[in-house]
Amino acid sequence: MYDVGxxxxxxxxxxxxxxxxxLYNAASGKAATLPTVQTPSGTQCIESAEYMRASHMxxxxxxxxxxxxxxxxxxxxxxGKQYDMSLVxxxxxxxxxxxxxxxxxxxxxxxxxxxxxxxxAPEVTKK
Ligand code: HEC
Ligand code: HEC
Ligand code: HEC
Numbered sequence: 671m672y673d674v675g676x677x678x679x680x681x682x683x684x685x686x687x688x689x690x691x692x693l694y695n696a697a698s699g700k701a702a703t704l705p706t707v708q709t710p711s712g713t714q715c716i717e718s719a720e721y722m723r724a725s726h727m728x729x730x731x732x733x734x735x736x737x738x739x740x741x742x743x744x745x746x747x748x749x750g751k752q753y754d755m756s757l758v759x760x761x762x763x764x765x766x767x768x769x770x771x772x773x774x775x776x777x778x779x780x781x782x783x784x785x786x787x788x789x790x791a792p793e794v795t796k797k
Pocket of ligand 3: 694730731734737738755756757758759783784785786787788789
């Protein structure tokens with residue numbers, strides 16, 4: 671027979687550990703926490719960090735559409751600054767380390783965008 675006395679508490683502990691990030695987020699009122707990543711200093715992103723965290727994938731998708739379908743190349747940010755709509759040329763000129771930056775979050779979130787099968791990320795010189 672199974673040892674119900676051990677299995678039930680075991681399940682309870684498992685459920686609690688499994689749910690704890692959700693409970694924590696519900697209690698603190700924050701969206702699911704993403705890992706902390708290194709960002710370049712002395713500059714700022716194209717849009718606010720909050721916006722970028724939530725919507726960079728939509729921004730990239732829209733950039734791609736505009737460049738490939740409409741031949742448009744310039745993005746005007748909400749602060750009026752203009753950027754060339756380029757994944758490698760723009761994003762990666764600041765976020766040079768794809769593994770550290772994009773990769774840390776993506777492995778946490780369980781996504782693996784296939785962009786790098788065609789786009790060539792900058793070489794990272796290991797210190
Ligand atoms: C001019 C430099 C620069 C460019 C270009 C740039 N970023 Fe950023 N990015 C930053 C900085 C600096 C931060 C840190 C947040 C801040 O203070 O704005 C940041 C923050 C972010 C964040 C949030 C990270 C966090 O702290 O959780 C994401 C996601 C991001 N960038 C993605 C992108 C993508 C995708 C592109 C291209 C569409 C891009 N960035 C282009 C400089 C840049
Ligand atoms: C702060 C964390 C964070 C950083 C940094 C970050 N991403 Fe993401 N990214 C995410 C999350 C989370 C998702 C999944 C969102 C979803 O599925 O709703 C995602 C999804 C994407 C997607 C869509 C993939 C898919 O399968 O739906 C693309 C494309 C993408 N990111 C590109 C980038 C690039 C390029 C960089 C580096 C310049 C980057 N991201 C940096 C958190 C991050
Ligand atoms: C099958 C190959 C392939 C894959 C995979 C791919 N791209 Fe592209 N992408 C291209 C080509 C080709 C262009 C057109 C280049 C040009 O016109 O300069 C392009 C253009 C773009 C552009 C605008 C121009 C530039 O220099 O960045 C963006 C933004 C872009 N892709 C984002 C993405 C993102 C984000 C992903 C991953 C979700 C992705 N691409 C995956 C081939 C690919």
